[in-house]
Amino acid sequence: MPNTIRFSCAAMAVLFSIVIYAEESALTRANVRNVIDTLTELKKEVDKDNAYNFEEMTQVDAYTKSQAMQNKYLNILKRHEFADPNEWRETVMRVFIAYSAYKMQLQSPEMTAQMRQAMAQIESNPSLTDQQKQQMLQMMQQSNQSVRAFVDASSNDVEAVKPFVAEIDKTFGK
Numbered sequence: 001m002p003n004t005i006r007f008s009c010a011a012m013a014v015l016f017s018i019v020i021y022a023e024e025s026a027l028t029r030a031n032v033r034n035v036i037d038t039l040t041e042l043k044k045e046v047d048k049d050n051a052y053n054f055e056e057m058t059q060v061d062a063y064t065k066s067q068a069m070q071n072k073y074l075n076i077l078k079r080h081e082f083a084d085p086n087e088w089r090e091t092v093m094r095v096f097i098a099y100s101a102y103k104m105q106l107q108s109p110e111m112t113a114q115m116r117q118a119m120a121q122i123e124s125n126p127s128l129t130d131q132q133k134q135q136m137l138q139m140m141q142q143s144n145q146s147v148r149a150f151v152d153a154s155s156n157d158v159e160a161v162k163p164f165v166a167e168i169d170k171t172f173g174k
Helices: 002-024 029-049 059-079 085-123 130-150 155-171
Strands: none
Touching: 029 059, 029 085, 029 155, 059 085, 085 130, 085 155
């Protein structure tokens, strides 16, 4: 019995930690703003840095320039409250997934109708065997599930992104 109690306490502690982490890691509007600002600033710097012809530089000059560029990029991340490139990358991915989920929600009725129409065309196609139809329908369903899984963002993340959709469209070049 004591082992059961210890296990239960340990399990509750782990679950409590997960809940606290999930609450602490909610995507905020400030996170979204920082992502947009960072991407905008990084794009400008990358465009400037692409003007350098590294092939014409000596190895030492090229290495020194690349180190300076890397430091400049890291400073941009830090200026926008990202501790390191991993935190920045994870936050960008969350923003992109929430943005994609929101866009998919807007297009969902149209996409669903198109999917149904395509599936009906496959089912009614006399030149396909039953096995071919089954395979094609299965592939379409798997593809649909994959797309929906990719944009499966938390509703809190989607809400944080909504006020910035037009800016994100511009930032991501949409």
